[in-house]
Amino acid sequence: MMNTIGNENYQVSDIMICAMARLIHNGENVFHGVSSHMPMLAVMLAKALHAPEAVYLNIPGGVDPKPKNLEKYTSAGAELFQQAAAIFPLAEVFDLSMRGRLDVAFLSGIQFDKTGNVNASVIGDYHKPKVRMPGGAGSAVLIPTAKRAIIWRTKHDKRTFVEKVDFVTTRGNIDRIVTPLCIFKYENGELLLDTIHPTSNLQEVIDNTCFEVKYRSIEFTPLPSKEELTILRRIDPKNYRNIEF
Structure with a gap:
């Protein structure tokens, strides 16, 4: 979805x-x-702008890769060895995470509740689920042990942000949840609204x-700067x- 704010499309x-x-960082x-x-x-x-010395780790195992062909990549392909x-x-x-050396883990889930529980396992009863999902996989290990777990989810609706998750795949230690509408911050055992995107309210x-x-307080997520947009469009020319939307 494209939104025009000022003279820029976001x-x-x-x-x-x-x-x-x-x-x-x-x-x-x-x-x-x-x-x-x-x-x-x-x-x-982040590595192209303010965090050049951040160490980039991924599923394939290539550390700080520099893919030559940025028009043909996945998030877990051979390009991440280049x-x-x-x-x-x-x-x-x-x-690394269990030894306290993994600073940030980007992970996701299907359901979240106000106390920071994450469900990536089933919708409905565990023994007779409506939908069975991949399960915890790395999330069950990394969310509790990484210094900061940052969750992203491309849907923000009442089926995603529920009063109580159907199954607790993992819990706690969430730093932020980034959605298409806002960012939640986990603080003192519960999710608080951190910022609202300017495209929402x-x-x-x-x-x-x-x-x-x-x-x-009501705070808004800063819009991408011209520099951020320029670099983002360069590294992802095919959008x-x-x-995921």
């Missing part, structure tokens, strides 16, 4: 990716899982969230960042 994906990139070890185009671009964007500084297998990422967030939306 996609919601642009706002989400730039917001995620700003959460990455220079020198941090950062990981994303499979089917993670938006976090992948967020890491690349010009890599080293090879770091996935099992070592889990070990408080009422839209409330209308699409089952639990009470709490906040200290793969919208593949």
